[in-house]
Amino acid sequence: MPPRAAVTLREIYAYALTYAHDKKLPPDAPRPRPIDEWPEGNFALYERYQAWLLEGGTSEIATRTIYLPIAGHVLGLNLKPHPEIDLEADLERAYAYVQAKCAGPDWLDACRHGILLFQRFLRLERGLGLPTACQPFDLAAHTQGLPLWLVNELTRFQHIQQRNWRPERLESSIHRFWSGHLRTWRFLVEERQVLQLADLRRAHVFDYVDFRLNGGHSVNGVNGDIHTLRSFLIFLQEEGAPVPQSLLRIRGLKTPEPLPKFLPDEQVKRLREQIERQAAQAVFPSHRRIQILTRAAFYLLWQGGMRLGEVEDLRLEDLDLPNQRLTVRRGKSLKDRTVFLTATAVAAVQDYLAVRGPGASDHVFLYRNQALRKDLIRARIQIAGDAVGVKVYPHRLRHTCATQLLNAGCRITSIQKFLGHKKLNTTMIYAKAHDQTVADDYYAAMGRIEQRLEIVPVEPEDQPEPDPEQEELLSLTEHLAQPELSLEARLLLVAQMRAILRREASVMAVGEMPISVVIDPVPIDCERAVEGSCAPLGP
Numbered sequence: 001m002p003p004r005a006a007v008t009l010r011e012i013y014a015y016a017l018t019y020a021h022d023k024k025l026p027p028d029a030p031r032p033r034p035i036d037e038w039p040e041g042n043f044a045l046y047e048r049y050q051a052w053l054l055e056g057g058t059s060e061i062a063t064r065t066i067y068l069p070i071a072g073h074v075l076g077l078n079l080k081p082h083p084e085i086d087l088e089a090d091l092e093r094a095y096a097y098v099q100a101k102c103a104g105p106d107w108l109d110a111c112r113h114g115i116l117l118f119q120r121f122l123r124l125e126r127g128l129g130l131p132t133a134c135q136p137f138d139l140a141a142h143t144q145g146l147p148l149w150l151v152n153e154l155t156r157f158q159h160i161q162q163r164n165w166r167p168e169r170l171e172s173s174i175h176r177f178w179s180g181h182l183r184t185w186r187f188l189v190e191e192r193q194v195l196q197l198a199d200l201r202r203a204h205v206f207d208y209v210d211f212r213l214n215g216g217h218s219v220n221g222v223n224g225d226i227h228t229l230r231s232f233l234i235f236l237q238e239e240g241a242p243v244p245q246s247l248l249r250i251r252g253l254k255t256p257e258p259l260p261k262f263l264p265d266e267q268v269k270r271l272r273e274q275i276e277r278q279a280a281q282a283v284f285p286s287h288r289r290i291q292i293l294t295r296a297a298f299y300l301l302w303q304g305g306m307r308l309g310e311v312e313d314l315r316l317e318d319l320d321l322p323n324q325r326l327t328v329r330r331g332k333s334l335k336d337r338t339v340f341l342t343a344t345a346v347a348a349v350q351d352y353l354a355v356r357g358p359g360a361s362d363h364v365f366l367y368r369n370q371a372l373r374k375d376l377i378r379a380r381i382q383i384a385g386d387a388v389g390v391k392v393y394p395h396r397l398r399h400t401c402a403t404q405l406l407n408a409g410c411r412i413t414s415i416q417k418f419l420g421h422k423k424l425n426t427t428m429i430y431a432k433a434h435d436q437t438v439a440d441d442y443y444a445a446m447g448r449i450e451q452r453l454e455i456v457p458v459e460p461e462d463q464p465e466p467d468p469e470q471e472e473l474l475s476l477t478e479h480l481a482q483p484e485l486s487l488e489a490r491l492l493l494v495a496q497m498r499a500i501l502r503r504e505a506s507v508m509a510v511g512e513m514p515i516s517v518v519i520d521p522v523p524i525d526c527e528r529a530v531e532g533s534c535a536p537l538g539p
Contacts, residue, residue: 016069024102032076045082055357056369057289070114137174180228223252260399270388289355294380296352299345305401308394312372314364337420
């Protein structure tokens with residue numbers, strides 16, 4: 001008969017030693033000792049490690065078969081109190097033990113990951129925190145062969161630019177800064193011998209554009225490089241360097257103006273049902289936890305209109321669930337804003353917090369005891385979308401939120417504040433994508449034309465009493481006075497002002513002749529629009 005399955009933690013490690021498959025281990029090689037021979041306090045640490053793994057969402061099978069045995073080998077090979085265990089050399093002894101048994105490459109990779117996980121736990125136990133996942137940028141290695149003046153000026157420019165970078169993204173932003181600038185200057189220096197600023201010509205920049213396009217790179221990527229070069233040249237000019245104006249007047253390539261891609265209501269419904277179904281049908285605790293995390297993030301991205309980075313960087317102190325809102329700290333352009341939440345979104349976040357588990361930081365969303373990496377939520381949302389035939393990514397849910405709010409009658413200025421847009425013209429792209437207000441205007445006007453031509457008889461509707469809202473009118477007029485607004489934005493604001501003044505129709509007396517004026521519907525409340533049905537208003 002097969003042996004009884006291990007139940008207690010002592011049994012789990014005893015089984016790991018019994019079935020260690022160490023026949024190929026050299027006779028003089030060290031072997032880990034059983035728990036009874038460990039120093040006092042080490043087994044209590046071992047118990048805390050097991051709880052830490054399971055509460056953080058680690059699979060129970062992986063915990064029992066990989067992570068607990070390899071951590072036990074660390075403690076069994078180093079018979080010293082756990083505060084004295086060296087986080088490098090002593091942990092490496094456990095990996096050397098597995099290697100000496102001639103284990104296969106897949107098992108070695110799993111054990112290496114287990115050792116790194118145990119090392120992370122020991123760092124937290126000692127209050128050392130987690131090491132940064134991003135490697136520091138090696139400036140000397142990446143700038144080798146470039147002129148010294150260029151490296152010095154780019155370094156000064158970086159220090160000025162990084163004042164506006166989010167602290168959580170500092171290392172990755174530094175990598176991105178140098179990658180963008182060095183890509184252009186490598187070509188200019190090595191291919192066009194631009195060794196001094198005075199050597200730079202417009203033709204060199206055009207040569208770089210052709211080089212990138214011939215290499216199959218996108219127009220948007222090339223335009224980004226031109227913008228990066230121009231920003232650096234403007235910095236040099238402001239610092240007193242003689243930069244010709246002709247270099248600053250180089251325009252980017254023309255690109256299409258794509259409309260934001262949003263999900264139709266039917267696809268939103270299918271995606272939401274799939275995410276809810278995954279959370280309800282998850283059996284194992286680790287599976288249920290990741291599905292509940294996905295569901296909470298989904299509602300923040302869709303109903304909250306948040307950016308993916310804002311969801312990942314969200315902290316516990318920024319939640320105000322009793323009042324159905326949260327605060328985004330240092331979002332895009334380092335701006336704070338309030339995000340209002342529906343009761344559905346609040347319930348989803350509360351369900352997740354109940355299984356969140358401990359972590360090294362106060363981030364709301366944790367995966368295996370550490371803050372989320374950028375690809376986790378994206379991958380989980382895409383998996384749910386693939387299951388129901390919906391092509392989706394996190395930012396498309398933000399576009400969907402804005403489009404649905406607009407079509408449900410939410411004022412464009414409220415959407416601007418909700419999404420955290422600096423300029424109203426940025427929010428106007430959603431009106432271009434699908435504006436139900438424009439559709440309503442069209443159908444109403446065409447109905448009047450058909451009525452005048454006696455094509456379709458139209459029954460007169462009841463005319464409601466006027467319902468003026470002076471504070472909202474004042475807010476709209478203030479936005480209307482902004483000089484940078486496009487004509488389309490002004491027309492939309494005027495249409496919303498008309499909607500506030502009259503709900504559907506008003507009758508004005510000119511002498512003794514009544515004149516009917518058909519006006520737009522009154523916008524409804526933004527928060528209620530998100531929480532309610534996804535379907536846009538019909539004509």
